[in-house]
Amino acid sequence: MESTKPLQSMLEASKFVLAPSVRDRIKETFKPFMIPKGRVLVDLGQISPSLYFIEKGVMRTYYLRGSEDITSLLVSDGDIVCIAESFFLQKLSNEVLETLEDTIVYSISYDAYRKLVEEDVYMAGLAVRLLEQHLINFTDKVKVFKYLSVEQRIEYYINHPSSVFRRIPDHYIATYLGTTGATFSRCLKAIGPERYKNSN
Template structure:
């Protein structure tokens, strides 16, 4: 199965902004960004809250997850160079059915919904950039769907841990396991069969 090379959204944003945005728009965009250093284990959006910010991750790891009975299932893992929010909650300003939390001490630049919407509506270049980021997100999402559709659990794990963006060795195995649609025990067993050792 051929999967396209993942392009980090922040990389796309920075590359595009060099050519697309006027100095005035860049300055206005930067003025609306707030830099935060967020400690590990902080919940930024909880179930039943509205996602207030779009986060540009400079360094660190976050995940989103939802509850299934007594278990939480990781739906998204993001790290350095990624952009994250609870998309439906942020874009529609509705109550979230997922949680967004940090898995490492994380440095982010955040823009509020009101500031984001104002920039996109008032500047055609920002609107075009938002569309490009959405397109890249859809491409990355489609690639993930292909991984789940065409690969076995062992093949999924092998594929994931070999990706440059893999968070293997950075976060607990059980988060990656639920993200890949399996259990921590199966994840550990598959790692042994493909000769991966977290201590190596």
């Protein structure tokens, strides 16, 4: 899969509204690095310290229900992620953020993010647009859960362009879609491999 380079895309999309000094500051602030698979970036009871732009890789957030962990978010190439409530309000997290693949990211700390947002009106506008997109994505997920059956949710997800189906274990996707591993497996058989748009 070709890298989407989210930071570069963000800067190119914003070249007519960001002041040159802010663009230079963003490039200086965001440095790419690799996080190994299986690394916990935010644990339960910690404050989410950074906002991550994923260049290549997969992360998930999850919470605990009894002894079971339930995936609440799956993000991959080109996405932006943090534990939103913890990061923006600087409060203790009730979710975990971890990598599911070796993941190349750009990151910005909370203090650096606030400094950028508060010092330049254009950067503040960009932050608002990012949050708007996050809210739209969340609303779309709510609609999927409200109006589609489990079987329809599974088919919708595995054929969606942002799907990480076949890149991560099925049971993570199953809990993300509000079902069990057994039901997920059964539905995959019913859908049939010839209908997978993202098959390898």
